Amino acid sequence: MPKLDESAFLIARITQWEQYNLLEGEANLFFEDTYVGKSILDVRYVSDTLDISLGRDRNVLVKRTKVVDYSKRRFIGANKVETRSWKIEVRNNKTQAINLVITDQLPISRQSEIEVTPQELSGAVRNIENGDLIWSLPLEAKGRKEWQWGYEVKYPKDRYLQLE
DSSP: OTTTOOEEEEEEEEESGGGGOOOSEEEEEEETTEEEEEEEEOGGGOOSEEEEEEEEEEEEEEEEEEOGGGOEEEEETTEEEEEEEEEEEEEEOSSSOEEEEEEEEOOOOSSTTOEEEEOOOTTOEEOTTTOEEEEEEEEOTTOEEEEEEEEEEEEETTSOOOOO
């Protein structure tokens, strides 16, 4: 989630992990012949796929920036309308292709006088209940992708909203 942390995090997803007779307890983790830390394996509550976090991946760069040209504030009658646009850039500096999942979030309103309207979402899967936007994309070795997404918020002009 580049809004919170622009780092990419590695997750090992192990299918058919039952065949390895893994024991519950502390495990030393290695990735690309480098020690990355320790983790606790708790196999009691795992489903068909065992996920293990391997920490930050320094070879995948993620950057989220506000697009100032498309971010604006205007007044329409008794309402303010604010538009925000963001650009996300990802770069794979690895020598192999990767599958990447980027998550961001639209603001959501619980009040009827505040309306949030998504603008361009660049192919994101949107969860209407919590505002999550999820982009799943393959990224070739040494590859780079970027896209923009945005939203519009309409609210009474006597209210103050912190949108960022």
